[in-house]
Amino acid sequence: MKAVCWMGTSKVETLNVPDPTLLNPHDAILKITRTAICGSDLHLFDGFIPTMEQGDILGHEFMGVVEEVGRDVTNLKRGDRVVVPFTIACGNCLFCRKKLWSACDNTNPNAHLMETMYGYSGSGLFGYSHMMGGYAGGQAQYVRVPFANVGPLKIESDLPDDKVLFLSDIFPTGYMAAENANIQEGDIVAVWGCGPVGLFAIASAFMMGAARVIAIDRFPERLELARNLGAITVDYSEEDVSVLTALKDLTGGIGPDGAIDAVGLESHFNDAQHVYDKIKTALFMETDRPGVLRQAIQAVRKGGTLSIPGVYGGFLDKVPFGAAFGKGVNMKMGQTHMHKYMKPLLERIEKGQIDPTFLISHRITLDEAPDMYKIWRDKKDQVTKIVIDPWAERKAA
Numbered sequence: 001m002k003a004v005c006w007m008g009t010s011k012v013e014t015l016n017v018p019d020p021t022l023l024n025p026h027d028a029i030l031k032i033t034r035t036a037i038c039g040s041d042l043h044l045f046d047g048f049i050p051t052m053e054q055g056d057i058l059g060h061e062f063m064g065v066v067e068e069v070g071r072d073v074t075n076l077k078r079g080d081r082v083v084v085p086f087t088i089a090c091g092n093c094l095f096c097r098k099k100l101w102s103a104c105d106n107t108n109p110n111a112h113l114m115e116t117m118y119g120y121s122g123s124g125l126f127g128y129s130h131m132m133g134g135y136a137g138g139q140a141q142y143v144r145v146p147f148a149n150v151g152p153l154k155i156e157s158d159l160p161d162d163k164v165l166f167l168s169d170i171f172p173t174g175y176m177a178a179e180n181a182n183i184q185e186g187d188i189v190a191v192w193g194c195g196p197v198g199l200f201a202i203a204s205a206f207m208m209g210a211a212r213v214i215a216i217d218r219f220p221e222r223l224e225l226a227r228n229l230g231a232i233t234v235d236y237s238e239e240d241v242s243v244l245t246a247l248k249d250l251t252g253g254i255g256p257d258g259a260i261d262a263v264g265l266e267s268h269f270n271d272a273q274h275v276y277d278k279i280k281t282a283l284f285m286e287t288d289r290p291g292v293l294r295q296a297i298q299a300v301r302k303g304g305t306l307s308i309p310g311v312y313g314g315f316l317d318k319v320p321f322g323a324a325f326g327k328g329v330n331m332k333m334g335q336t337h338m339h340k341y342m343k344p345l346l347e348r349i350e351k352g353q354i355d356p357t358f359l360i361s362h363r364i365t366l367d368e369a370p371d372m373y374k375i376w377r378d379k380k381d382q383v384t385k386i387v388i389d390p391w392a393e394r395k396a397a
C-alpha cells in the first residue's frame with residue numbers, strides 16, 4: 001500500500017510499504033477512505049517530538065471501511081463505515097472507566113519511555129512517535145486499528161466523508177477545549193490560534209453560550225474563517241497591536257473569562273521573547289516555545305479559566321506562574337477524551353448544527369502530501385486544512 005512516512009526532520013516521503021495485518025484478536029484492518037494532515041503533525045515534521053524512527057507512517061485523523069476483524073471484535077464487521085479517534089483506549093482500565101480515555105493505562109506498549117519524564121504515560125496514539133506507542137498512522141491506504149471494539153464510531157447515515165472525518169480529532173479537540181474553558185452563558189472567550197482546533201473551539205464556544213469570542217492570529221485566511229464563525233479578530237502581527245491591550249479594551253478592562261491556547265509549543269511572535277525561545281530551543285536548553293501560554297496567563301481575568309488544547313512536550317521557561325497564582329487562574333489541559341465526544345458531536349453534524357467542512361482549503365493525493373507538509377509548515381498557499389483521498393491518483397500537472 002501507499003503511505004506517508006516520516007524520514008527525518010523536515011523530511012516526509014510517500015512510499016510503498018507492506019499492508020498492515022491483524023496482530024491481536026481485538027484488531028481491525030481499515031481501508032481508509034479519507035485522512036488529513038493535522039497541525040500537530042507539523043511538530044513531528046519539525047522534529048519537536050522525540051522517538052520518531054525513519055519509515056514511521058504518519059497520520060492520526062482518518063476514517064474508512066472495515067476490511068477485516070480479529071476474532072474478538074464483536075462491535076464491528078467487514079463493510080462497516082467508521083471514523084476512528086486518534087487516541088487509543090482499552091475501554092476497561094481504571095481511567096477508561098472514569099471516561100478519561102486519553103489517559104488509558106493499557107494502550108501504550110512503550111509507557112516506560114513516558115514514565116521517566118511524565119511520571120505516568122497517557123494512552124497510545126496513532127502515528128505519533130514510539131514513546132506514544134509506535135502505532136502506524138493513517139496517512140495511508142490501510143491501517144491496523146487496535147482495541148477495535150472501543151474506539152471506532154460507526155456512521156450509519158450517508159453523510160459524506162468530509163463531514164465526518166474531523167470527528168477523529170480536531171472537532172472533539174476544539175469542543176473539549178471550549179468545555180475546559182468553563183464557558184458560561186454570556187462569557188467572553190479569547191482563543192489564541194485560528195488553526196483547525198482554534199476554529200472548532202470558537203464554534204463550540206458559541207454553542208456553549210459565549211457572548212463574544214475574540215480570536216488571535218496573524219494569517220488573513222484564518223482570521224477570515226474566525227470572523228465567519230462570528231468571532232472578533234485581533235491580528236497580532238499588525239504594527240502597534242498589543243494583544244494584552246486589545247483584550248483589555250474588548251472586555252472593559254476585566255480580561256476574558258476564558259482563555260484558550262490553541263497554539264502550543266511552536267508559538268510565534270515578532271518580539272524579543274520569541275528570539276529568546278528560538279535560541280534556547282535550538283541549544284536544547286528549552287523544549288517548547290510557550291509564548292502564547294505566557295500571554296494567555298497574563299490576559300485571562302482574575303478567577304478565569306485557561307484551557308490548553310495546544311500540544312506541549314517538555315520543560316517550559318519563563319512561564320508566569322506567579323501571575324496564575326496571584327489571579328487564581330483555573331487551568332485545564334491535555335489530550336482529548338475523544339470517545340466521550342464523538343457520538344454527541346456526530347449528532348450535531350447530522351442535525352445540521354455545524355458543517356465541519358468549512359475549514360478545508362486543500363484536497364490532495366497521498367503523493368502530494370510531502371509537498372503539502374512543507375507548504376503548510378511555511379504557511380504558504382493559504383492552507384487552513386488539508387484532506388487526503390488515499391485512493392486518488394496524482395493530478396496531471
Ligand SMILES: [Zn+2]
Pocket residue numbers: 038039040060061086169170
Ligand atoms: Zn490531529
Ligand SMILES: [Zn+2]
Pocket residue numbers: 089090091092093094095096097103104105106107
Ligand atoms: Zn484503558
